[in-house]
Amino acid sequence: MYMLCCDLEGVLVPEVWINVARWTGIDELKLTTRDIVDYNALMKRRLEILKQHGLTINDIQKVISLLELMPGALDFINWLHGRVQMVVVSDTFREFADPLLEKIGWPVLFCHHLTIDKDGNITDFNLRQTEAKKKVVEALQNLNFKVIAIGDSYNDITMLRQAEHGILYRPPQNVIDDNQDIKVVASYSQLKHLVSEILETNSL
Amino acid sequence: MYMLCCDLEGVLVPEVWINVARWTGIDELKLTTRDIVDYNALMKRRLEILKQHGLTINDIQKVISLLELMPGALDFINWLHGRVQMVVVSDTFREFADPLLEKIGWPVLFCHHLTIDKDGNITDFNLRQTEAKKKVVEALQNLNFKVIAIGDSYNDITMLRQAEHGILYRPPQNVIDDNQDIKVVASYSQLKHLVSEILETNSL
Numbered sequence: 001m002y003m004l005c006c007d008l009e010g011v012l013v014p015e016v017w018i019n020v021a022r023w024t025g026i027d028e029l030k031l032t033t034r035d036i037v038d039y040n041a042l043m044k045r046r047l048e049i050l051k052q053h054g055l056t057i058n059d060i061q062k063v064i065s066l067l068e069l070m071p072g073a074l075d076f077i078n079w080l081h082g083r084v085q086m087v088v089v090s091d092t093f094r095e096f097a098d099p100l101l102e103k104i105g106w107p108v109l110f111c112h113h114l115t116i117d118k119d120g121n122i123t124d125f126n127l128r129q130t131e132a133k134k135k136v137v138e139a140l141q142n143l144n145f146k147v148i149a150i151g152d153s154y155n156d157i158t159m160l161r162q163a164e165h166g167i168l169y170r171p172p173q174n175v176i177d178d179n180q181d182i183k184v185v186a187s188y189s190q191l192k193h194l195v196s197e198i199l200e201t202n203s204l
Numbered sequence: 205m206y207m208l209c210c211d212l213e214g215v216l217v218p219e220v221w222i223n224v225a226r227w228t229g230i231d232e233l234k235l236t237t238r239d240i241v242d243y244n245a246l247m248k249r250r251l252e253i254l255k256q257h258g259l260t261i262n263d264i265q266k267v268i269s270l271l272e273l274m275p276g277a278l279d280f281i282n283w284l285h286g287r288v289q290m291v292v293v294s295d296t297f298r299e300f301a302d303p304l305l306e307k308i309g310w311p312v313l314f315c316h317h318l319t320i321d322k323d324g325n326i327t328d329f330n331l332r333q334t335e336a337k338k339k340v341v342e343a344l345q346n347l348n349f350k351v352i353a354i355g356d357s358y359n360d361i362t363m364l365r366q367a368e369h370g371i372l373y374r375p376p377q378n379v380i381d382d383n384q385d386i387k388v389v390a391s392y393s394q395l396k397h398l399v400s401e402i403l404e405t406n407s408l
Binding site: 081 | 285290291298309310312314332333336343344347348
């Protein structure tokens with residue numbers, strides 16, 4: 001049997017931090033792992049900025065609740081039902097994701113979580129485990145699933161390589177250049193076509 | 205973080221084979237693991253009976269599509285959203301489950317699958333792995349989740365014992381008698397109360 005592991009931000013929904021930066025007007029929150037390579041250092045900086053500006057989890061959740069899904073994302077998810085099961089695999093945080101998950105029908109999400117004090121201040125972040133995305137694929141393979149994995153960025157590559165079928169969905173050019181052996185698709189209709197092809201040419 | 209592993213038949217939906225027996229009028233399909241202890245022998249007998257009567261996957265799916273959820277099941281599932289994530293863990297087959305999953309919003313299902321020929325005859329059944337339910341709990345624990353598991357019968361016991369919190373939902377008296385150390389609940393409202401209690405007394 002197949003299971004589809006799908007990244008969240010950049011594939012089904014827009015990038016959360018870029019939109020938090022846009023809505024709050026705090027340009028420094030636009031920083032990504034392309035600017036600060038060390039993810040832990042980047043997250044620490046983000047939490048410092050939130051603290052400086054007195055922004056709580058409620059403010060962030062408000063911004064996230066205003067985000068629209070990528071056009072076509074809901075249709076893609078509904079198309080999967082009855083064809084192949086999907087789990088969402090993301091480096092986001094549980095507390096950020098709920099407003100987004102609600103919009104796509106509450107799929108299961110494998111991600112991290114935050115530490116929040118009684119006033120709603122985000123005091124720390126907790127990675128569920130190292131190499132979290134890849135390990136979800138491995139866990140499913142140990143349960144005798146074959147995995148189709150979809151992602152768009154550097155933090156998806158080990159997951160895509162671990163899966164039986166890894167697909168890059170609208171990645172930036174540098175991710176394509178650095179991973180020329182991984183299939184790239186540019187639209188949900190191409191993605192549907194490729195997923196159909198994989199499911200049809202491989203038995204349950 | 206917590207993940208809830210919920211059995212399907214007997215907890216969220218009625219027993220499939222008992223209803224297939226009822227709708228087809230074939231009494232022998234009422235046989236369960238209480239009559240034939242060896243699950244493989246039981247499934248082989250069931251498939252023989254379907255063959256004798258010329259019943260295909262389409263007939264079975266039609267019966268299943270007529271089944272109603274347990275009263276309160278959908279409300280329970282919706283109540284979980286945003287509180288704790290749920291996956292469904294069942295010894296049913298992929299091809300039986302789809303009409304039921306649609307009614308409860310397509311949760312992820314860990315189960316087995318059938319071999320079906322081009323005419324829709326069920327020619328074989330394929331267990332995803334041995335001790336399939338317990339192994340889902342172990343996989344989630346390896347991904348650093350704590351697990352609340354809910355089931356109603358003997359085939360759930362190893363899953364319930366592997367989980368951090370195992371709960372029997374309206375089990376038959378013999379299952380209660382044989383597992384007196386496992387908590388028993390008799391309604392979804394009791395289940396909600398117990399799940400809330402677990403989530404509140406244990407941090408993320």
